[in-house]
Amino acid sequence: MNSRCRSRAAQILANLPMFRSTSGERVQALAQYSRLEHVPRGGVIARRGEPSPGLVAVAFGLVKLSLKGEPEKVLRLVGPGETFAEAALFLERPLPVDAEAIADTLLVVVPAAPLLALLDADRAFARTLLASMSQRMHELVTDFQATTQHGALERLAAYLDSLAPPGEEPASFHLPATKTVVAARLAMTKETLSRLLHQLAREGLLSVSRREIRLLDRARIAAAARGARRA
Amino acid sequence: MNSRCRSRAAQILANLPMFRSTSGERVQALAQYSRLEHVPRGGVIARRGEPSPGLVAVAFGLVKLSLKGEPEKVLRLVGPGETFAEAALFLERPLPVDAEAIADTLLVVVPAAPLLALLDADRAFARTLLASMSQRMHELVTDFQATTQHGALERLAAYLDSLAPPGEEPASFHLPATKTVVAARLAMTKETLSRLLHQLAREGLLSVSRREIRLLDRARIAAAARGARRA
DNA sequence: GCGCTTCTTTGATCCATGCCAATAAAAATT
């Protein structure tokens, strides 16, 4: 890897929350061992069952982590500034998920060895990493709860509410991926998603156009997320 | 806490995989700051939304970690030699689950502060803890997959297969809790569990008596777990 | 811009599970 790439990698890594408190030099050192990987839309990054490639950070693009099977379940959509596969660093076990780029994506892949070394060298890093994994765990549990205890409509409402930028109403934003992928992320079929979205539109809570969502009545969206019965 | 308790706590902690590579002295030190807690069957250990009490280890008994709501979902049953609430040590967020003793239980509760100190002092501990959390994460993902992608019968078969001791056939063992709790652990109602168990019994794959399960045909149980259609 | 491919919508039907209710059986309590 040439020096331009190395400094690019260092820059990307330095911006991760995980390395917030790590010195610039150490991040540089990490970048030395890392590689940049460009993956086109649709490209496979890793397959379930393979050994982990190391810690993966997304510079730009979007990665879909999914559990293969019928139907496909999307565990997480990983965007710029986020990382995945941390947990696999500490287990011999192979990856439990498939990773695929669903947009043109640039990755920084940091192998396990230098990270383990950093763990010994930098005490703050250990805590930050632990915190980061704890956070991920918390999200998983929340998601699990949503999937097992709430209906499809509630999950959708909660998801939309979480995507909406804070502030002015009506809030407007884009879905991060195709509706088919979003549906899989929400543990429902695309048909169900389509129907629910149109139902909410009919009731005047939002409007949909292509991938753009406009929340017209956030209070009622939030209420729907909490499971309030509608008229 | 008197010295008898302290040494009891130290002994329990020392046997945890998490402290496998930690020196006896350090474990002793940890025990100094810990407290033993005896909780009767049915007793509440922590409620969702409360701040974490610290790392909790089970000496004997059984703890149910569950997501409250309709219906209740049991995330995990924590038995002797296991721990929970690690993740909460590194987040300000309150616990995402309820913890209740479902048998007479003895706990060792280690507050966050000495653990964080140990993290700095003992490099191996950081790795072991990370590995332990990664392991937990992996289990959660596996469970998530089972719940979202497999039917109730497959989940039950996989669960029974995982409980069965390796070796001789027919394998025989006890359910770790009442059928109602096991059902919640498997994300189904007790009615569904009852029906599935009797269905499998009728088909000759197993026999049930009280909480004792006897797997008569492990090959077919394993097949059912993989979703094979039955005649 | 044209045609191909992928995504989305909509309707009809089906079915695994949940929900309710009534026993029945077991376990705990006296």
Add this chain to the structure above:
DNA sequence: AATTTTTATTGGCATGGATCAAAGAAGCGC
């Protein structure tokens, strides 16, 4: 052993969401 409380079984019914099928729309490469 009798009583109460908790757990488990069984039947009947209701329903959310999956599945199948078939058009439409949008995006994409040529």
